[in-house]
Amino acid sequence: MSQSSSMPRHVLLRYLSMALLTRVIFCGAVLVGLLEILALLEQTTPILQRHLGIQGILSFAAMRAPFLLAGALPLSVLIGALLMLTQMTLASEIAILRACGLSTFGLYKYLIPATLVIGFAGVVLDDQVTPRSEQALAAWWNRTDPHPENGHAFWFHDGNRIAHIGYTSDGGNMLTKVDIYIRDASGRLQQILHAKSADYTHTRGWLLHNVDSITVEGEKTTRLPSVQDMGWDTSLHPWEFIRLSAENPPLSSTTILGMLRGRLPSHTSPGFLEAGLLERFLRPASLLVLLLIALPTIYIPPRTGTRSWVPVWCLGSGLLFIIVQGMLRAMGNAGLLPPAIATIPALIIFTLGAITVLLRNETR
Structure with missing residues (x-):
């Protein structure tokens, strides 16, 4: 298979993209299913106490799913990439591609389009789907609450x-x-x-x-x-009071910009809003970093097979990246770091670290 031929490149791109997408979708479904079960274990009793029955349980699960999927997406990409690359390495597919002249960074280049598709889908999920579903869930939960007086008070600015x-x-x-x-x-x-x-x-x-x-x-x-x-x-509508009464509800970029410009009421700091907006649109870049962290899996020694610790180290590095991002974001939310410092440095540090590992393996 010659890399100079356009047809093999097209076939290889489609094959690798589908392999990555299917595994990420599978991992996302498993993670969301587990998170739904955990959420329902906590909320089933209150739902049944409100006499909402099975329909209430299903409604809660459906409206909660986008939020859980958005949270599970980075881990789904990491695990899905590790599964795909490990399977290809153990099946000697990576060795065949290398024999055809495909380099490590050439392989990464073929995986970028699928990762960007997942990343931009995550941006749409975070920006449009999740705020609406969480808004609907909060309104439904408030409307069916037999004791709304137990709800917490809140302040907000309106002009x-x-x-x-x-x-x-x-x-x-x-x-x-x-x-x-x-x-x-x-x-x-x-x-x-x-x-x-x-x-x-x-x-x-x-x-x-x-x-x-x-x-x-x-x-x-x-x-x-x-x-x-x-x-x-006042120009405020009921759904805006539901949003204001929530602790940290997901917000669309339009809502965040309206808050920053003073057109919409807000009870959060500008730094919190700016960090959230910046992190959202850097989601595709974060997934590309996770893909890069998973790439050393292709260096599993043939004799080691499934006993190799390389996938475990890659998984640990990816989890560390997700944790560091979360810690920096929390510091940004608290006003301890500027929004750019709370979102960008982790991307740069882990990208350089992953590239260093790949270059070291290439020179062995």
């Missing part, structure tokens, strides 16, 4: 206003213990509104009930008469 919500119910359509602090352009407090509850309808928008208000003028405060009902001039 020149700061608001505090006691808890949400009815899938975000009802709010309880609403406090709104209205500021002027310079940030000075102008008015405080306290409502016992608020509800949303498509015709009237948000309506505050049993409202007490205080106006602030310099050092003078004035308590105004209570109002039974008052319209709330």
Whole structure:
């Protein structure tokens, strides 16, 4: 098989791509299945206590699946690549390809397109599918909660206003213990509104009930008469309150950019949002690094076979890469590192390390 021929290159690219894709899909399905079982072991009792039955269990599993798949994708690529390369090495396929003139980095080049397809699919999953599914899951879970008063309170910024919500119910359509602090352009407090509850309808928008208000003028405060009902001039929808009530919900890039520009309410720091956005679009690069980490598997000695420790070392290195990325990201979320430092250095360090290992094996 000559590498100069376009047909063999096309056939080889298709063969390697399909081999990698099938193994990654298989590993992803297994990992997601295990994670679903663990999640259902924890949530089945609350679901049944809400009288949602088997349909509730299936609904929970379906809406949770995209989030679990997004989290399992890096490990699926690592294990899938290790399985493929180990099988090809032990079956002497790598030796045949080398005899035909294919180098190690030539093999890596053939695997890049499939890895990029998986990476960009992961970007779409993180950016579009997971935020919607988690939003639907949170709204469903809130709507079916028989004791929403046990939900936690939260703060958020909405333009020149700061608001505090006691808890949400009815899938975000009802709010309880609403406090709104209205500021002027310079940030000075102008008015405080306290409502016992608020509800949303498509015709009237948000309506505050049993409202007490205080106006602030310099050092003078004035308590105004209570109002039974008052319209709330806000563009927020119920699903946005569900998002704000969650700890760290997955966000689309459009939502993140809206928060960074001040067009959407937020209760997270700009550094957290910027790091999340940068990490999301570096997902294909992360998968390419994991593929590079798995590549030394092709150097398994023929006599060693399945007793070789090379795949184990590669798996450990890949897991270390994933852990280091997670630690740096956590430091970025906490504001200890700039977003770029929290996402890029791990890619560079592990890429250089993997290339060093490959060059050392090539010169033996």
